[in-house]
Amino acid sequence: MVALIKKQNPDIIALAGDIADDIEPIEGAELFLDGIRTIAPVYYVTGNHEIWSRRTEEIKQVFRNHGVIVLENTYEQVIINDQKFIIGGVDDPDIVPYEKPDMDWPGEMMNSFSDLKHQSAFTILLSHRPELIDLYRELPFDVVLSGHSHGGQVIIPFLLNGLLAPNQGWFPKYAGGLYQHPEIIHIVSRGVSYNPRLPRIFNPPEIVAIDINSSGNNH
Template sequence: MNKLDNKNAEMAPESRMTRRTFLKTGGRLFAGMLILPIPAYGYARYAEPRWVQTNKVPLTLDRLPEAMSGMRLLQFSDVHLGPYYSPDALIQLVERINNLNPDLVCFTGDLYDSAIFSEKDVIEALSGVKAAYGKFAVLGNHDYIDSAVQVSKLWKASGFQLLKNNAFKITKDRESIIVAGVDDFVKGRPDLAKALNRADPSVFTLLLSHAPDFADTASRYPVDLQLSGHSHGGQVRLPWIGPIVTPLGAKKYVDGLYKLKEGKFFLYANRGIGVSLHPVRFCCRPELTLFELHRSSAGE
């Protein structure tokens, strides 16, 4: 599938990931790892998951206000705090984020992998994220495993604006953009109509959705750019084959930039930071994405 030339399709009815689906997905990932020789497995287990890549993505957007042209937007996703990613690692990640000098920071779901732990250390780390125009987050499916309410409180305590079927306006020099966010597609109840209920449809709109396949719903709304995670890029990708398996909600859009609605709507699927199901990555490095947003001449 060509990332930059995908036709819109209707999203399947809202679904719930069952335990059977979860185990089946993990089994496929494990089976795929068995294909790799022992040295490759060692690399996938101990090297690549720690080798974070910063992708710089310039984007030219028709409806971006002139006052916001040049904005540096940082996306990170799928940290999956737990047995394979510690609060100490998160502190180092935050330092790396701040060194990129973002104007706006967005997190697209799955802060935790399973149980809540070390809340004080996590709040301290995330509170250190610096962004002049704000810090925003949405929930992912793993955030629901233990307590979505607790995770929501953690984000607020860290100075992030948690978006759950609502929107926030950012204004500079009397020009504005909308940052909207929806609930998780797998475990929650995403409602974009509710999120944009009070938003001006003529204003540039950035949407945060954990599941990238939600783009087929978002394409029916006045959304200019959607940022998502969830897929992990497949987490394990084989040469000439691609990802072995991707989760529900990331079957169509898996990794990188997609151009929809004849270039009027962009989607970016971030590979995430952490791991889930199995502590490996292969040909699929963890990712920070720094977008450089520019207003196109067509928007003048």
């Protein structure tokens, strides 16, 4: 997978969560991060599996030690080909019941990015959960990158884009692909996960390559 990412020659690499969990050894994630951090700057947000591990802060620190920029209701500015971009990210909302019961997750997200309304830049949000798009649409971002849905597990070509996805249930609306809203573009990766108990049928793993032209419009 590292070789495939390198072949895309990316300017940045975005990881939208579920890179580590409480089942597989974290050393596998570390090897992956070591492989990609020399390709381009890496930006990361947690998914539900990092939160469920109850080792969220430990995992974040491991990622930071490998040169990853961890986004936690924060954003970073980057210049690519003389164009200004802002990349923001939020923790998975399961951080509330698992670690921060007093946290107002939607409110903190809104407050953290409110000043971006006055920024002249192309803005990108990383957030693991695609089903929360109605919240993201209220934020001053041009593009949202999500995961979590695993492509809906089963695809029937030309008929069904996904059968079942976490937190969306049967026939998920946001199983994977590009979704155009009036305020925002939403891109949902089908991810690269594999679980023999939940087979992927006509739903191959994927990494997503996104091109943004010099005027700030994406294709």
